[in-house]
Amino acid sequence: MAFLEISDVRKQFQQNVVVKGFNLGIERGEFVSLLGPSGCGKTTVLRMVAGFESPSAGRILIDGKDVTPLRPNQRNVGMVFQAYALFPNMTVADNVAFGLKVAKRSPSEIKSRVEEMLAMIKLPHLASRYPYQCSGGQQQRVALARALAHKPKVLLLDEPLSALDAKIRVSLREDIRALQRSLGITTIFVTHDQEEALSMSDRVVVMNEGRVDQVGAPFEIYNDPATRFVANFVGTLSVLKGKVLDAKAGRIQVGKSEIIASRKIINHNVGDACSVALRPEAAVLENGHDLGSGRNRLGGTIDEVSFLGSVVRIRVKIDDDAISLDTFNNPSAIPPQRGAPVVVSFTPHDVLVLDGETKH
Ligand code: ATP
Numbered sequence: 001m002a003f004l005e006i007s008d009v010r011k012q013f014q015q016n017v018v019v020k021g022f023n024l025g026i027e028r029g030e031f032v033s034l035l036g037p038s039g040c041g042k043t044t045v046l047r048m049v050a051g052f053e054s055p056s057a058g059r060i061l062i063d064g065k066d067v068t069p070l071r072p073n074q075r076n077v078g079m080v081f082q083a084y085a086l087f088p089n090m091t092v093a094d095n096v097a098f099g100l101k102v103a104k105r106s107p108s109e110i111k112s113r114v115e116e117m118l119a120m121i122k123l124p125h126l127a128s129r130y131p132y133q134c135s136g137g138q139q140q141r142v143a144l145a146r147a148l149a150h151k152p153k154v155l156l157l158d159e160p161l162s163a164l165d166a167k168i169r170v171s172l173r174e175d176i177r178a179l180q181r182s183l184g185i186t187t188i189f190v191t192h193d194q195e196e197a198l199s200m201s202d203r204v205v206v207m208n209e210g211r212v213d214q215v216g217a218p219f220e221i222y223n224d225p226a227t228r229f230v231a232n233f234v235g236t237l238s239v240l241k242g243k244v245l246d247a248k249a250g251r252i253q254v255g256k257s258e259i260i261a262s263r264k265i266i267n268h269n270v271g272d273a274c275s276v277a278l279r280p281e282a283a284v285l286e287n288g289h290d291l292g293s294g295r296n297r298l299g300g301t302i303d304e305v306s307f308l309g310s311v312v313r314i315r316v317k318i319d320d321d322a323i324s325l326d327t328f329n330n331p332s333a334i335p336p337q338r339g340a341p342v343v344v345s346f347t348p349h350d351v352l353v354l355d356g357e358t359k360h
Contacts, residue, residue, distance in 0.1 A: 001064065003028035003186050004154055009058030011044050019044050020210040029184040031177065033197035036207035037233065042190045046156050049188060051075050062153055078147030082159040085143065086131040092142050093127040099150045117145040137168040155187040161196065173200055194234050198222060206230045228354045235279060238323040242276040244268045250348065252276060255319040259296035261351035275354040280313060282350035283325035286343040295345040302340045312336065316344050
């Protein structure tokens with residue numbers, strides 16, 4: 001049994017079933033993200049683990065103990081919310097001390113624990129400030145310190161970064177992960193931001209309409225999406241219309257060309273329509289270089305060039321569809337020009353065939 005077990009959990013609000021048969025085991029010290037679009041039930045799962053909602057069915061176990069009937073303060077979990085839910089009329093130190101005071105810890109223990117927590121979040125100098133005197137990023141650090149002060153067994157983070165601006169978000173992302181690792185605390189992180197989930201997590205749970213579509217390490221989710229929904233939700237994809245010529249050999253017709261997909265194409269017969277999908281980093285412009293035999297090649301025209309800094313994203317029109325691909329910015333090369341005829345190439349291994357199942 002895993003350290004945190006969410007077993008056959010269901011949640012219904014009136015007629016609306018928002019979490020449907022949710023199962024997940026999280027190991028001690030693991031950092032797991034719940035990722036999915038708005039309304040897919042991520043927060044509801046987190047709130048059931050915290051004890052703010054009770055499941056309509058199923059059980060939640062922490063460290064072997066069934067916590068389903070317990071109130072939030074009996075579960076030994078710490079939670080950080082999206083909006084800074086600090087008490088506005090209390091100083092930073094009093095906010096961090098709050099749970100310890102409620103638990104009637106001794107004044108000396110509270111004092112040393114608060115000092116320890118403020119040092120941990122690198123804000124010891126803010127102890128006597130009020131929340132309104134702190135930046136958004138500082139307030140979220142304080143919220144984290146408050147959630148961790150009573151040494152919970154599980155840390156629950158509900159989109160804690162989404163109200164912050166982009167730069168702070170990235171630095172706090174790294175700090176949260178470093179802190180979580182050093183404490184070895186089992187953590188669930190809710191986000192709708194795929195970059196956050198992929199960059200921070202040991203495993204990502206992709207949710208779709210109250211169900212789990214896929215659970216896996218970030219690279220598995222990205223490189224080998226289990227469903228069309230996961231493929232589309234996580235990362236950028238270009239989709240081309242294809243027709244199966246030979247399912248066993250992976251031969252697919254795209255426009256007037258033929259390509260090969262090395263992943264097995266299941267549930268397709270000769271002549272079936274299918275979707276051929278590619279990640280932007282999988283496709284390259286050949287630019288007159290021969291990148292070797294065995295690659296798929298499609299001719300097209302540059303349709304759009306987006307300069308993103310170190311990366312330049314190029315959209316190539318191919319018949320009625322388009323492939324977006326990423327090239328590194330090269331200051332000494334002539335920038336790609338709209339309207340230029342080009343050849344896009346990619347390996348058979350990089351082709352995802354989305355209609356029907358695909359497996360290696
Ligand atoms: P977001 O990223 O927007 O917070 P989410 O994936 O976290 O979305 P939830 O907040 O879990 O989704 O909500 C899932 C569904 O449950 C939504 O349709 C929401 O309207 C509904 N819901 C959540 N809480 C309640 C409630 N207390 N009463 C009725 N419906 C609710």
